[in-house]
């Protein structure tokens with residue numbers, strides 16, 4: 001059976017869990033990382049030398065990097081569905097997964113860590129305001145892309161929706177200023193109707209609040 005190593009509150013674990021549930025695959029998950037610890041053991045480092053989560057074990061194969069795991073599960077279990085078969089369609093989807101890592105991730109982390117995980121008394125208001133504005137502009141690019149599109153890479157859910165879609169739940173839960181983004185809001189509403197998204201992404205992450213110390217995070 002597929003085995004996922006990583007706590008359910010991890011945003012990167014959530015991408016994997018969303019796909020597993022979306023495809024109705026049998027799996028087990030073990031809590032590791034965060035307050036659970038366990039990433040520094042020789043056993044875990046042998047599986048994932050980066051000492052981060054998630055790690056996926058499928059028989060004698062071990063995978064890490066959440067977007068890679070999303071691609072692997074989609075390619076193996078949903079060719080033509082979550083995994084676009086046509087190379088051009090697949091590259092169009094793939095680019096939004098790379099965009100999440102290369103462009104969206106750090107601004108998203110700066111806001112999530114700066115405004116939510118850092119206790120209020122240590123927050124830097126000016127830095128947070130700049131980070132929130134920057135993140136809104138980056139999401140604006142995705143909002144313009146979604147004009148006339150039901151999903152990120154066309155008319156159905158694909159791998160393209162998973163990393164960026166995952167990021168929205170926390171973005172819209174935080175008490176921050178957000179620009180009006182009608183296309184993202186429409187798409188986000190459709191994601192929220194999916195049981196897999198509701199069960200795996202729209203979950204309580206309050207255990208992460210106020211968990212950083214000054215100097216951590218940015």
Ligand SMILES: N[C@@H](CCC(=O)N[C@@H](CS)C(=O)NCC(=O)O)C(=O)O
Nearest residue numbers: 010011012033034052053054065066
């Ligand atoms: N690029 C990696 C990043 C993994 C990562 O940074 N995971 C975080 C959780 S979201 C982690 O392991 N943090 C340490 C911890 O949870 O203890 C991926 O996408 O899988």
